[in-house]
């Protein structure tokens with residue numbers, strides 16, 4: 001059995017041990033998912049934030065924590081753990097991880113993923129994570145799909161690696177991805193329409209109006225229910241993703257977690273030439289204020305994300321009007 005690895009040519013030298021450990025963990029995780037043990041989807045209770053925990057959520061957390069034991073990590077924070085844990089006293093890095101995102105899809109064979117963010121480690125665990133998101137030095141995800149890929153940025157473009165099943169190596173397939181801006185595809189959970197803020201409803205109304213409305217374009221919709229799968233589709237062919245705040249109990253700041261979901265995805269999208277906001281302001285311009293804090297998230301092709309921000313600037317009367325009376329964005 002070969003030791004899984006990754007092409008380190010484009011990985012900054014100080015992060016190579018960490019990326020080799022992530023590659024080993026990701027290849028092992030891909031094997032676990034491929035073998036499809038039915039117990040993976042077993043409900044195990046809820047984590048400290050009240051999110052449902054599946055067997056595979058817990059196994060993924062243990063797997064990556066083990067893989068990262070000797071990778072130069074000082075602190076390890078996880079969606080599945082209430083607080084950060086110390087790894088190596090002399091470690092340089094603080095890594096936050098969603099070990100398995102999309103776990104409600106485990107038993108439906110839909111692509112799921114691992115999302116991670118890396119910051120320079122300080123002497124204090126929490127202070128190493130509760131900081132301006134833009135201090136990220138590495139952000140990435142693994143998508144366990146028909147093809148297992150790792151998408152990562154070190155601040156100099158977005159790179160894509162594909163796991164070669166013959167060598168168990170993540171081979172570089174794209175050194176500097178550019179997010180296309182040609183897609184007219186939006187991703188949102190439309191069942192929550194009545195709960196959204198007016199600017200989001202207005203934006204989606206105008207997409208649905210197609211060539212009859214101010215966009216003068218017909219749109220397509222996707223909703224996979226797996227953030228990594230949506231992000232990968234948008235990086236590959238463009239479009240926009242929205243998970244807004246809504247007025248359901250517990251969704252005042254949306255559903256997605258700032259530290260280990262939104263910030264790394266925003267980093268990858270920006271590095272590929274796209275844009276990522278909380279609906280109005282760039283995600284990476286915000287501070288991480290709580291380990292498991294949430295934020296609304298809108299990301300994708302820059303022009304589309306900017307348009308959503310403009311809808312948030314509209315006067316109430318305009319944002320509530322039928323599109324015919326909306327002052328801006330005539331076709």
Ligand code: AFP
Pocket residue numbers: 100101102103104105189225226227228255256
């Ligand atoms: P799970 O990990 O509980 O499946 O949640 C996945 C997720 O955090 C993210 O990957 C999806 O984009 C989002 O939730 C889907 O949320 P809805 O189920 O509310 O549409």
